[in-house]
Amino acid sequence: xxxxxxxxxxxxxxxxxxxxxxxxxxxxxxxxxxxxxxxxxxxxxxxxxxxxxxxxxxxxxxxxxxxxxxxxxxxxxxxxxxxxxxxxxxxxxxxxxxxxxxxxxxxxxxxxxxxxxxxxxxxxxxxxxxxxxxxxxxxxxxxxxxxxxxxxxxxxxxxxxxxxxxxxxxxxxxxxxxxxxxxxxxxxxxxxxxxxxxxxxxxxxxxxxxxxxxxxxxxxxxxxxxxxxxxxxxxxxxxxxxxxxxxxxxxxxxxxxxxxxxxxxxxxxxxxxxxxx
Numbered sequence: 001x002x003x004x005x006x007x008x009x010x011x012x013x014x015x016x017x018x019x020x021x022x023x024x025x026x027x028x029x030x031x032x033x034x035x036x037x038x039x040x041x042x043x044x045x046x047x048x049x050x051x052x053x054x055x056x057x058x059x060x061x062x063x064x065x066x067x068x069x070x071x072x073x074x075x076x077x078x079x080x081x082x083x084x085x086x087x088x089x090x091x092x093x094x095x096x097x098x099x100x101x102x103x104x105x106x107x108x109x110x111x112x113x114x115x116x117x118x119x120x121x122x123x124x125x126x127x128x129x130x131x132x133x134x135x136x137x138x139x140x141x142x143x144x145x146x147x148x149x150x151x152x153x154x155x156x157x158x159x160x161x162x163x164x165x166x167x168x169x170x171x172x173x174x175x176x177x178x179x180x181x182x183x184x185x186x187x188x189x190x191x192x193x194x195x196x197x198x199x200x201x202x203x204x205x206x207x208x209x210x211x212x213x214x215x216x217x218x219x220x221x222x223x224x225x226x227x228x229x230x231x232x233x234x235x236x237x238x239x240x241x242x243x244x245x246x247x248x249x250x251x252x253x254x255x256x257x258x259x260x261x262x263x264x265x266x267x268x269x270x271x272x273x274x275x276x277x
Contacts, residue, residue, distance in 0.1 A: 155262075
C-alpha cells in the first residue's frame with residue numbers, strides 16, 4: 001500500500017490550475033499554426049492574434065482567457081493507494097489555492113436559480129472518480145469556459161439512426177454555437193452509454209490529443225472535422241476555413257433501444273493539465 005499525503009495533492013492541484021490557465025496544450029498550438037498557414041485575410045489575422053495571446057499567457061501573468069472556467073477533475077485512484085486524509089477535501093482545497101494564488105477569476109455560484117451568490121473560491125469543483133489497478137494517482141484538470149459549455153447538447157437517437165443523421169446533429173450543434181462560443185473549436189463527442197454517460201464521454205474526449213485508436217472512429221472524426229470546417233463560420237465567427245481545430249469521439253456500449261449522442265463544445269482555449277503521482 002502506497003500512502004499519499006493530502007497536502008501534497010492540494011499543492012499539486014494548485015500547480016495544475018496554474019499550468020492549465022496559462023499554457024495552451026502543444027497540440028492546440030500546432031493546430032493553430034497550421035490553420036494560420038491555410039487561412040487568408042481576417043481569419044489569418046485572428047489566428048495570429050490567438051497565437052500571440054497564447055505566447056503572452058505562457059509568461060504566467062495573464063491567463064489564456066478571462067473566463068478561467070469551471071474546474072473539472074478526472075481522478076483515477078489506484079487500488080494500492082491510500083490517501084492520508086480526505087481526498088475530496090484535498091482536491092477542492094487545491095482548486096481554492098490555485099485560483100487564489102494565481103489571481104484567477106472566480107466564476108462559481110452556490111446555487112443556480114435564486115440567489116446565485118459567488119462562492120469566491122471557484123469551488124466546488126466537479127470531480128469524477130475512477131478506481132483502477134496499481135499504486136498511482138492520476139489527476140486530469142480541465143478548466144471549462146461557460147460560453148462554450150452553454151452551447152453543448154445531447155440527443156437520444158433511435159438505434160436505427162444513420163451515420164449521416166448523427167453527423168447532421170453534430171453540425172447543427174456547431175452552427176448553433178457559432179461565434180458566441182469563440183471558434184475555432186475543439187469538439188468532443190460522446191456516443192453510446194446512456195443519458196448521463198454520453199455527455200461525460202464527450203467531455204473526456206476533450207482531454208485527448210491524438211486521433212481515435214479505432215480506425216472507424218478515426219475516419220469519422222476526420223469526416224466530421226472536414227464538414228465542420230466547410231460551414232465557413234471561421235475564427236471568432238468572421239468566416240474562414242477553420243471553424244474547428246479538432247474533433248474527438250469517445251464511445252461506449254449502449255442499450256439495444258438507444259443511441260445517445262452528446263456534443264461538448266470547447267473554444268480554442270482548450271485548457272487541461274495532467275499529473276500522475
